[in-house]
Amino acid sequence: MYAAPALALALLQPLLPPASTVEATFDRTDGIAPATAVSFAPDVVPYGAGVRIVAHRADGRTTVTMTVDGLVPGHAYPVHAHTRGCGTVPADSGPHYQDRPDPVQPSTDPAYANDRNELRLVLRTDETGHATASSTVEWEFREGGARSLVLHAGQDGQGHALAQRVGCVNVNL
Numbered sequence: 001m002y003a004a005p006a007l008a009l010a011l012l013q014p015l016l017p018p019a020s021t022v023e024a025t026f027d028r029t030d031g032i033a034p035a036t037a038v039s040f041a042p043d044v045v046p047y048g049a050g051v052r053i054v055a056h057r058a059d060g061r062t063t064v065t066m067t068v069d070g071l072v073p074g075h076a077y078p079v080h081a082h083t084r085g086c087g088t089v090p091a092d093s094g095p096h097y098q099d100r101p102d103p104v105q106p107s108t109d110p111a112y113a114n115d116r117n118e119l120r121l122v123l124r125t126d127e128t129g130h131a132t133a134s135s136t137v138e139w140e141f142r143e144g145g146a147r148s149l150v151l152h153a154g155q156d157g158q159g160h161a162l163a164q165r166v167g168c169v170n171v172n173l
């Protein structure tokens with residue numbers, strides 16, 4: 001058969017938006033091979049719990065969707081994009097990624113440390129420990145600038161993320 005029409009049709013199809021997916025299970029930090037997803041607190045992020053992250057970039061915007069299974073039921077986990085990859089200790093993932101970097105670090109100025117300048121979402125688990133959450137920001141990440149999504153231990157009474165980092169997933173945003 002003459003193949004050209006099929007090829008022409010393929011070329012006419014719109015390009016899919018650049019997307020990347022990470023699927024992993026939370027593991028200990030001291031495994032023989034470095035884990036894609038690590039837990040620093042297995043009572044809050046059990047080893048073996050599942051995580052899936054899908055990142056879409058299109059038209060100068062980025063959408064990140066995160067799904068988890070096997071976490072603590074009925075709990076809120078704030079999640080942020082951090083600059084560095086996961087390591088053996090929670091601090092290894094570095095500070096929050098900021099679209100406009102705060103010249104003063106650690107960043108506490110609300111002009112920079114906010115959910116328009118940082119990618120943040122909150123995973124609220126159901127009674128089975130499942131949750132999915134999504135966040136869209138009006139920018140794309142600088143290449144190599146954000147290497148992980150970090151789960152924090154919970155929220156304080158005002159809904160702010162607790163500083164303690166309980167899990168980390170390596171992902172190139």
Ligand SMILES: [Cu+2]
Binds near residue numbers: 096150
């Ligand atoms: Cu954080």
